[in-house]
Amino acid sequence: MRRIVKWIGARLQRKTMAALTAMMILPLAILGTFIYLYSYWTIERDYINNSKKYLNQVSQNIEHNIKSLEMISILAFMDEDVINVLRMDRSGNSENTPYKQNIMGSFLTKLKELRNDVNGIYIFSGSNVYYKSKQDETIDSDYDYKNDFWYKETVNLKGATYVIGTHIPFQKKHSNYYVYSIARSIIDYQTGNHLGVILIDALLDGISNMAEVEKVFDGSWLVITDNQGKIIFSPDRKEITKSLELSRNDFLNDVSGYFFTKEKEEELLVNYVTSEYTGWKMLQFIPSETVYNASRTIGLALILLAGLLIFLSVLISFYVSIKISKPIIDINSILQRIGEGNFDWDLKIKGNDEVSQLMLGIKKMSIRLKALLKRVTTARLKQKEAELKFLQSQINPHFLHNTLNSIQMMAIINGQVDMAHMIDDLGKFYKSGIFQGNDMVKIREEVDHVRLYLKILQMRYGDKLKWTININEVIMELYTAKFILQPIVENAIYHGIEPNLYPGEIRIEGKLKDDCVEICIEDSGVGISEDKLEGILLSLSGEKQLDTQMNSIGIKNVNDRIKLYFGNRYGLSIFSQKGKGTRVLIKIPVLHRPVPLANKYFF
Structure with a gap:
């Protein structure tokens, strides 16, 4: 490193070129780092925001789906024949007569035809069970629904809707498929008495279709859980009804957010939102590699651009250093000739800047010295002594040094003026920003x-x-x-x-x-x-x-x-x-x- 510094310091051109190159590369490096970090942050935010839009859309679709089931359940309150059958069951006439079966079967058939994904509709009157399901499946004869958690919870809600996450049909324990359900009590609008409970089972195909509408990012997948972390939907059907197992579960109490985690040796970005209507959480798992790939592409482009700019800056620095240092090198060469007693030199002076004025002054000085030397012919010793004194009196090192400093200071002063303008503009900008409004x-x-x-x-x-x-x-x-x-x-x-x-x-x-x-x-x-x-x-x-x-x-x-x-x-x-x-x-x-x-x- 010392050798490099010594080598650079040996020549004015090298010093100028090194200084100019550093002045150009350093801002480029700072700007490139800022652009890369900002781009990385922007890409990450875009991924998170687009994912959240997707999750909110899925959440809204599911809410709409469940509200549609809720509207179907309300029809039980509005059918007078259904209410009369349930009143008969409540009054003690619990015999499951053909009349009742005809009324309830016709009603449930109509309801089931309203939605293709409805797997079954069941009305539990307390003494009878009326149902209509796909392929006319039968329910378990020994099913004690009155003591099941969902039935008790529904009765306690007194007519409000109870949303039930993914489960095997309660009344078909040996089934090999999953459904999600809504249930609500049927209330006698005349007496306010509890007449029964309507349960509607819907297949997971509906949720699956809504989840696949727009994945947003390749390689990502959607998981839906209830507020306890129990999985309602997952691409891996084996995980359904199990508890979600992640390295952190503190997010279950949050409404929305995101975090990075490592699961099964894979870095993942997990984004999540919570449905206000159902309390279900929609989680999208995005491989971090997907996010990093876009950032790497930008980073590579910045590196290539930085390399090109550095190459150009070196060329520009080389050219500018020659333009700045060549007149000074010429002056140094002339002074060396004058110091050796050679006054016969010819150099074209271009421009009217400080360097040109200095060269003109040296030229005039050289002419005067030459004329003076011609007049001094008396003796060689006196001639050399007079020449030395003349050179000492005319070629003043302090003059040359101060002149070169004047050139350097002028450049600095010019730079400071531009900076002052920039600061003034920035100050005006902040000043105007402060008074745009008071809180x-x-x-x-x-x-x-x-x-x-x-x-x-x-x-x-x-x-x-x-x-x-x-x-x-x-x-x-x-x-x-x-x-x-x-x-x-x-x-x-x-x-x-x-x-x-x-x-x-x-x-x-x-x-x-x-x-x-x-x-x-x-x-x-x-x-x-x-x-x-x-x-x-x-x-x-x-x-x-x-x-x-x-x-x-x-x-x-x-x-x-x-x-x-x-x-x-x-x-x-x-x-x-x-x-x-x-x-x-x-x-x-x-x-x-x-x-x-x-x-x-x-x-």
């Missing part, structure tokens, strides 16, 4: 925003909507996170005032209490039932996942943001009574000036 606003701005919103809605609702805002001016000048009032007001109007038959009113009041600001938004709408209010409050406290059918996503979003920004001490409180309106209390800190928020992803 903290005055409460007055929030109130003005809500007032405008209410005025717009009043144009729609007319006299049906009245509103008042009564907030102290002191509070108006305080700061808070933006967009915390409008979602609450919107919820009050669309779910409180609009469903009501009578005109309604929105009242917004604010006050200081202790060291907090309390803003109350109250409506005179239809109110919230106790069950629904309890669910909303549990979701706000984090004890329960929010039911998306409750129309409370805006409220939860505001509550989560306030707690995230200001702490768990602050947030929303909700008070409501069915038919008498709702009151939402917003508790926030007293802020006399804007402060940085803990998280900005909500805006």
Whole structure:
């Protein structure tokens, strides 16, 4: 290494070429590394996002499939003849007469024809079992369905749907195929009595077809499990009904996500989502090699491109180093000749830069020296002595050194000016970025925003909507996170005032209490039932996942943001009574000036 450094340092051209090459290669290396890492990250994210889209599509298809089965089961509630047969079985007339068989058989046949993948439909009345299955298979005569877990669970649900994962048909224990099922109690709509249970078995072919609609990535496969990790569907039918065995199972409690794992000596990317309707997990297993191959291709292309750019940079550096160093080498050669007493040289001077001016000065100096030497002919010793003194007085090493430094500094200065412009532009860019929007606003701005919103809605609702805002001016000048009032007001109007038959009113009041600001938004709408209010409050406290059918996503979003920004001490409180309106209390800190928020992803 020392020899290489010494060899480079021996010539100005080599130094210039090495410096220029380093200046070109180093940014290329940094840029290439960044591009490779960013490309790898982008490819990985694309794989994960496309996989998640596929899994969500499969989940939606399965939900639609199960909801279709649920709609079929509802038909049992709507058929008067079926209800009458079940009433007879319940009243003690449990004899399985031809009349009953005719009614139930005809009904079940019609239901079964609605879906090709339905394997069997069964109605358990407590005393009789009515069924229709593929190829008219018979059920086990000794099957004690009343003590089976699914029957008990279905009865306890009192008419709600019970989704059952993959299993061998309960009433055909010796079958060699798997089904998934839904079950629900049949309730007498007149008396509310439990009349029986309808069970619908569907073949796994439907799920298999949905899973194969679009694999997204070659070599990947889909596995579906219940919330306990029991396999509902797998390409390997031997694994069905077994527990999913991976090196990590902590993801079972998560709604969605991904992780890398090594199973059976194979690196895998596992992406998963959870169905909100069934609770089933859709997992896609993608070989990591599939992801890495795309990254390797980009890496190879970057290496080839980097090699080409390095080769070009060396050529450019070589050319530029010659253009820079050749005039200086010529000057050095001329000075050596002058030092040897040779003043007869001819060099064409091109340009008007510093180097050209230096060469012109040396040429004039050389001419003067030559003229002076001609005049000094008295004695050889005096002539040589005068020549030496003349050279010492005219060819000043400090002058040459400072002149060369001036050339170098000019290059540096030119470089710094460009850099200054870049920094100035960047500074302007960041400056403009900072003022594109604030996450903290005055409460007055929030109130003005809500007032405008209410005025717009009043144009729609007319006299049906009245509103008042009564907030102290002191509070108006305080700061808070933006967009915390409008979602609450919107919820009050669309779910409180609009469903009501009578005109309604929105009242917004604010006050200081202790060291907090309390803003109350109250409506005179239809109110919230106790069950629904309890669910909303549990979701706000984090004890329960929010039911998306409750129309409370805006409220939860505001509550989560306030707690995230200001702490768990602050947030929303909700008070409501069915038919008498709702009151939402917003508790926030007293802020006399804007402060940085803990998280900005909500805006």
